[in-house]
Amino acid sequence: MSIAKSVPPVSEASTPETQGRITIPDHVDRWDEYFLNMAKVVSIKSKDPKCPVGAVIVSDDNIVLSTGFNGLARGVHDDEEILLNADEKLKVICHAEHNAIMNASRIGIALQGAAIFVTKFPCLACCNSIIQAGITQIYTHDNEFWNDDPFDKDHSRKKRVLHEAHVKVDAPYHPEFKPTEQIVVRKKRVPGRETNVPARGAKLEGDSGA
């Protein structure tokens, strides 16, 4: 999948009006960018004052299956004392990727073969959840790993499990990952007829996506 080099990481595209929390471009051509911007919008629901994260899970034919942001579990009070205490927050907060997976589970949506678009590179625990949910692709513009990952300080474990589980990682701004394949339009066979299903990396043009 080729990557448009002119597209800056979402995290770098902030304005004073948005106070660095969200910036949406006027237009995007690519499904990847479309869903990643959606994940950025999802992140604004986060109660984490220091690190809002958003995730969107999408089917292989570009249907949004689930979303999640990082925060305390449903029904648990968003206690400011907890959210402002880094040590305590790390112990109790539910990550965006895990929440997106659990939200799908809550209403019985299968994620086999789906992709996850996330504003930060997943931690080891979320990588394991991504694998176990059957998600086969991660897309992010994050250019670094999360340095507080408690069980994977050197990030070797998450790299290993993603590699061995054959999860495709598209992180074009991350020094440890590079685009690995060109944009292709996959042909999907349907009994009695043949139709083209645009790949997630393909342009939006001419496709309503609805």
Ligand SMILES: [Zn+2]
């Ligand atoms: Zn995580």
